Amino acid sequence: MIKMLSGNEAVARGMWEASVGVASAYPGTPSTEILENYAISPNVYAEWAPNEKVAVDVAIGAAYAGRRGMAVMKHVGLNVAADSFMYASMTGLEAGLVIVTADDPAMHSSQNEQDNRTFAKFGRVPCLEPSDSQEAKDMVAAAFELSERFDTPVLLRLTTRICHSMSAVELGERVELPAEVKPFPRNPAKYVMVPGNAVKRHPVIEQRMKDVAAFAETFPFNRLEAGGRALGIVTCGVAYQYAKEIFPNASILRLGMTWPLPEKMIRKFAKSVKRLIVIEELDPFLEEAIRLMGIPCEGKSIFPITGEFDPRVVRESAVRAGLLPASASVPLPDLDPGPLPGRPPVLCPGCPHRPTFYILNKLKVPVNGDIGCYTLGLIPPLSAIHTCGCMGAGIGVAHGAAQAGSPERHVAVIGDSTFFHSGIPPLVNAVYNNSPIVTVILDNRVTGMTGHQENPGTGRTLLGKETVRIELEPLVRACGVKHVQTVPAYNVKAIEKALKEYVKLDEPSVLIVVEPCALLPEARKRWVPLEVLADQCNGCTLCFRIGCPAILKSEELDEKTQRPKALIDAGMCTGCEVCAQVCPRQAITFRPVKVEAGE
Amino acid sequence: MMNTSINFLLAGVGGQGTILASDVLVNVGLAAGYQAKQAEVHGMSQRGGSVTSHVRWGKVVYSPIIGAGEVDVLLAFEQLEALRSLGTLRPGALAVVNAQVIKPLTVITGGQVYPGDEAVRQAFAKVTHQVEFVDGEQIAGSLGNLRAANIVLLGALSALLERGQAAGPGLTAEVWLKVITERVPAKHVELNRRAFQAGREALHK
Numbered sequence: 001m002i003k004m005l006s007g008n009e010a011v012a013r014g015m016w017e018a019s020v021g022v023a024s025a026y027p028g029t030p031s032t033e034i035l036e037n038y039a040i041s042p043n044v045y046a047e048w049a050p051n052e053k054v055a056v057d058v059a060i061g062a063a064y065a066g067r068r069g070m071a072v073m074k075h076v077g078l079n080v081a082a083d084s085f086m087y088a089s090m091t092g093l094e095a096g097l098v099i100v101t102a103d104d105p106a107m108h109s110s111q112n113e114q115d116n117r118t119f120a121k122f123g124r125v126p127c128l129e130p131s132d133s134q135e136a137k138d139m140v141a142a143a144f145e146l147s148e149r150f151d152t153p154v155l156l157r158l159t160t161r162i163c164h165s166m167s168a169v170e171l172g173e174r175v176e177l178p179a180e181v182k183p184f185p186r187n188p189a190k191y192v193m194v195p196g197n198a199v200k201r202h203p204v205i206e207q208r209m210k211d212v213a214a215f216a217e218t219f220p221f222n223r224l225e226a227g228g229r230a231l232g233i234v235t236c237g238v239a240y241q242y243a244k245e246i247f248p249n250a251s252i253l254r255l256g257m258t259w260p261l262p263e264k265m266i267r268k269f270a271k272s273v274k275r276l277i278v279i280e281e282l283d284p285f286l287e288e289a290i291r292l293m294g295i296p297c298e299g300k301s302i303f304p305i306t307g308e309f310d311p312r313v314v315r316e317s318a319v320r321a322g323l324l325p326a327s328a329s330v331p332l333p334d335l336d337p338g339p340l341p342g343r344p345p346v347l348c349p350g351c352p353h354r355p356t357f358y359i360l361n362k363l364k365v366p367v368n369g370d371i372g373c374y375t376l377g378l379i380p381p382l383s384a385i386h387t388c389g390c391m392g393a394g395i396g397v398a399h400g401a402a403q404a405g406s407p408e409r410h411v412a413v414i415g416d417s418t419f420f421h422s423g424i425p426p427l428v429n430a431v432y433n434n435s436p437i438v439t440v441i442l443d444n445r446v447t448g449m450t451g452h453q454e455n456p457g458t459g460r461t462l463l464g465k466e467t468v469r470i471e472l473e474p475l476v477r478a479c480g481v482k483h484v485q486t487v488p489a490y491n492v493k494a495i496e497k498a499l500k501e502y503v504k505l506d507e508p509s510v511l512i513v514v515e516p517c518a519l520l521p522e523a524r525k526r527w528v529p530l531e532v533l534a535d536q537c538n539g540c541t542l543c544f545r546i547g548c549p550a551i552l553k554s555e556e557l558d559e560k561t562q563r564p565k566a567l568i569d570a571g572m573c574t575g576c577e578v579c580a581q582v583c584p585r586q587a588i589t590f591r592p593v594k595v596e597a598g599e
Numbered sequence: 600m601m602n603t604s605i606n607f608l609l610a611g612v613g614g615q616g617t618i619l620a621s622d623v624l625v626n627v628g629l630a631a632g633y634q635a636k637q638a639e640v641h642g643m644s645q646r647g648g649s650v651t652s653h654v655r656w657g658k659v660v661y662s663p664i665i666g667a668g669e670v671d672v673l674l675a676f677e678q679l680e681a682l683r684s685l686g687t688l689r690p691g692a693l694a695v696v697n698a699q700v701i702k703p704l705t706v707i708t709g710g711q712v713y714p715g716d717e718a719v720r721q722a723f724a725k726v727t728h729q730v731e732f733v734d735g736e737q738i739a740g741s742l743g744n745l746r747a748a749n750i751v752l753l754g755a756l757s758a759l760l761e762r763g764q765a766a767g768p769g770l771t772a773e774v775w776l777k778v779i780t781e782r783v784p785a786k787h788v789e790l791n792r793r794a795f796q797a798g799r800e801a802l803h804k
Binding site for chain 1: 713
């Protein structure tokens, strides 16, 4: 049966066909849909872990116990999980262990575009890279077979254009594995990495990589497509598709395993062509390895090291390098539409994060932010995020700045899911080493940015089961924070009062701001659009300062001020009443009282 | 227009239904006997930002994305986004542009200027004359559901492809309707069938 599947859906299908026993992940674009799709397959166990390191440990535990284990994450998740990734390489396992890294060339939704193939080399772990959805599915099974045959974790590296592109996939059958679970291994020489054991394991894994490299010579996903002898192209991943499109007559060596490399195959290929080039996105990973073999080749001298490729990038780079005639270049339309207004992503209408940023902006404090929807608090007119580097960074950065003597009170802003991910240790640190920072936890009971995934505060698991809902206030108190309070997110005055009080303290404090995401199905049922009473509005523009996309400028000008009055887009307004609260002239209606009473 | 492959660019604003429309489009290509691929980016774009999606049909399709200058057909859900995509079109490309205007915050509070209807039309005229402006929102509204505007636009696109003889004889309205029916909730099938037909008629007028 043939089906159109995204790369992520295809990986999920491949996991099901490969009978993965335990799959664990933390959501992150572009990887999120892998576990979401796997979780709705029959007879599977899949879970959201609070972070990627936990997910990898969980998958390792399953693989030690003799069941196929899989952990899924975006590229930067592997930074969080690196410690676990490295020890799993040292110990090996009893059943297959595959770790998916979804890299994001061009940073469509990420803070960097690191190339995680380097992790494979660094960790002595084989790396597989599919070029379309069919291979994304098929390589899951291939990765598990490789893992079990060579006693190694395997890194399955995807990129955004593989994850989020759809192409036809021929589905396969599920390979049923024995249901019984063996007794857990008691093999400390292999599984307890104290120095005495680790010293003996290191030569084992170096030999393992030599064995895998020998296997790579006949690995069917390393594929030679013979063409003309003038040009030979070594390529991998989605870049293979661009190579095929732009160089239909070239000889191509498509590497499905990009670490370790099949040296004999590459050497033979290089000898068979006059000029050898490497087409790969991001780092010159293959290029450098091939040069180290003593084989001359060109790569990053022709193609960019930054961003992602597309057929145009490959073609125009090739024209500049003389690989294609100038006539091959595709001209762009000659037009200048002038500077167009940008359309950056914004906090949605009714977003419960908005009032907090409105107040932080008003207080003019330095704000150390974190990763999530609320990073959008940086966008004008809210303009209230001043740093954001990675998951869980904000609280530590605020503490460090405070200890450095930064003259203002620092506020760290973090979401509930990110707090569970990596916000707890830095909060413990701020308490332990006592700094007067204010931490605001924006608790919308869900992982918002990636599309409403459950988290430990949601009360439901990925498989839809009811579970314990971990409450933040007792957790924060248990971390030793003395000044803690929880306020409703749409109450502008309550947030202002609490923050004004906390920035005066000389001890760490935590403000928890609670309201479910306005886009959750339950919240949508409560939407009631508000209205501007045009007679009362004098165009003072205060309501524009909350940066709500549902508040527009009316065509009508106020007679005295000659400024446009406010207008609410009823199709977008959720009725959160934040604008009504900040309006000094009661010109914006509140919700009808009976709706409030019915809640 | 090439008959061996067609490159579609869909451009809109988060929440307008571009993803469903591109899902329909890629499957219509498959049903019409082409190889087909589709590519989009999720994530930040869903928070009211610009959204683009690429769909390619062909005898053989390698790349899932289209390089600038090689878009054969533009389906734009919003005028500013249509203008933003203009530089990626091949000269003489077909285009269906939804007449809807969604002003971004950079215009509402940032003081930037949203281009007028005339400026949009003049800019298009420099690249192609095969552009159709359709009021998808108004048509969908008259059918009782604004959210069906994306299917109205697909209807208009189907008529434009037939007029331009761009996609071969296998691509009938029935093929489109079958794919749409498979992809929308059962209770909305009738609405979406009417939306598709209304979009076709809008172009025939």
